[in-house]
Amino acid sequence: MITVKSVKSLQYKISKLKANAHKIAFIPTMGALHAGHLSLVEAATKDGLVPVVSIFINPSQFNNKVDFKKYPRMVDQDTILLKNSGCKLLFLPSVKEVYPLNFDPRIEIDLEGLDELLEGVFRPGHFEGMLQVVKRLIDIVDPDFLYMGQKDFQQHTLVGHMIRKLHLNCKLVIGPTLREEDGLAMSSRNLRLTPEFRSKAPIIYQSLLYAKKNLKENNSSQIKAEASSMIQESGLKLEYFEIVDGYNLSLVTDPKNHEYIVACVACWAGDIRLIDNIVIKGPSF
Ligand code: AMP
Numbered sequence: 001m002i003t004v005k006s007v008k009s010l011q012y013k014i015s016k017l018k019a020n021a022h023k024i025a026f027i028p029t030m031g032a033l034h035a036g037h038l039s040l041v042e043a044a045t046k047d048g049l050v051p052v053v054s055i056f057i058n059p060s061q062f063n064n065k066v067d068f069k070k071y072p073r074m075v076d077q078d079t080i081l082l083k084n085s086g087c088k089l090l091f092l093p094s095v096k097e098v099y100p101l102n103f104d105p106r107i108e109i110d111l112e113g114l115d116e117l118l119e120g121v122f123r124p125g126h127f128e129g130m131l132q133v134v135k136r137l138i139d140i141v142d143p144d145f146l147y148m149g150q151k152d153f154q155q156h157t158l159v160g161h162m163i164r165k166l167h168l169n170c171k172l173v174i175g176p177t178l179r180e181e182d183g184l185a186m187s188s189r190n191l192r193l194t195p196e197f198r199s200k201a202p203i204i205y206q207s208l209l210y211a212k213k214n215l216k217e218n219n220s221s222q223i224k225a226e227a228s229s230m231i232q233e234s235g236l237k238l239e240y241f242e243i244v245d246g247y248n249l250s251l252v253t254d255p256k257n258h259e260y261i262v263a264c265v266a267c268w269a270g271d272i273r274l275i276d277n278i279v280i281k282g283p284s285f
Contacts, residue, residue: 001083003090007140010091017050025049026143028134030057032072032188036178038085040147043175045086049145053082054091054137056098061129072191098136105132109165117249118264119154122239130155131162143170151177151185153262153277185276197269203234204265208278211243211263215280220252237268246282
């Protein structure tokens with residue numbers, strides 16, 4: 001695996017790969033890598049692509065400065081994990097490299113309200129920052145495919161929307177959410193959970209499974225209330241539990257009117273904010 005820090009050297013390496021008829025799968029990350037991230041690298045390799053991973057903790061997508069400061073940083077360990085997982089190229093840019101002086105990162109597309117619900121309510125500006133960095137990284141890497149995780153459902157929904165709106169020449173591939181044995185979705189933030197909240201956190205996935213099992217015609221508000229109580233009674237602080245249309249994120253009242261349904265949850269486990277989701281109906285990941 002080769003590690004590069006500048007846009008120029010990355011683009012040189014990529015042009016050589018492309019000249020040899022390789023197809024590039026790009027996997028943007030913020031590091032503190034776990035098996036979920038690595039599963040995307042492995043999936044890309046299995047699909048016959050050359051995986052290129054970036055590690056960049058993007059300041060502009062953190063609406064909370066403490067979260068940014070405390071975000072785990074462990075590049076040496078990440079490098080070893082990536083090497084062992086089959087990653088070919090690691091891009092480790094500085095903030096200046098991603099956002100050079102006088103660079104205007106703004107993206108002028110209509111997000112059609114996809115950024116206003118769920119995470120958008122609680123993390124103002126987050127998706128704007130996320131889309132800016134993903135667009136900038138796509139422009140730098142020029143990948144054939146972009147691999148992202150279902151774990152960040154709203155994120156990949158917005159990225160898919162941006163790719164379509166801007167006619168970007170790369171195809172989005174979604175990998176399934178990898179979980180710990182007790183069901184907790186793997187996340188870099190799990191490293192910061194206290195033992196007490198780590199033991200409570202599996203209730204998040206249990207609430208999602210409950211919703212998936214019990215959602216029926218016209219009972220979505222009841223299921224939402226019951227799943228919300230499961231989380232609240234466990235001692236986690238709920239921000240939202242919503243059952244939404246997987247395409248446009250509108251709230252589902254009657255499941256039979258929707259072909260793609262996702263239940264989404266966000267809550268605080270002590271100081272750590274966790275999100276998760278489950279596909280109840282439709283495209284399965
Ligand atoms: P992050 O480093 O959190 O920005 O995540 C980088 C990529 O890894 C995103 O596309 C995430 O959706 C994906 N990812 C994060 N956690 C998981 C997981 N548990 N399973 C699968 N993919 C994940």
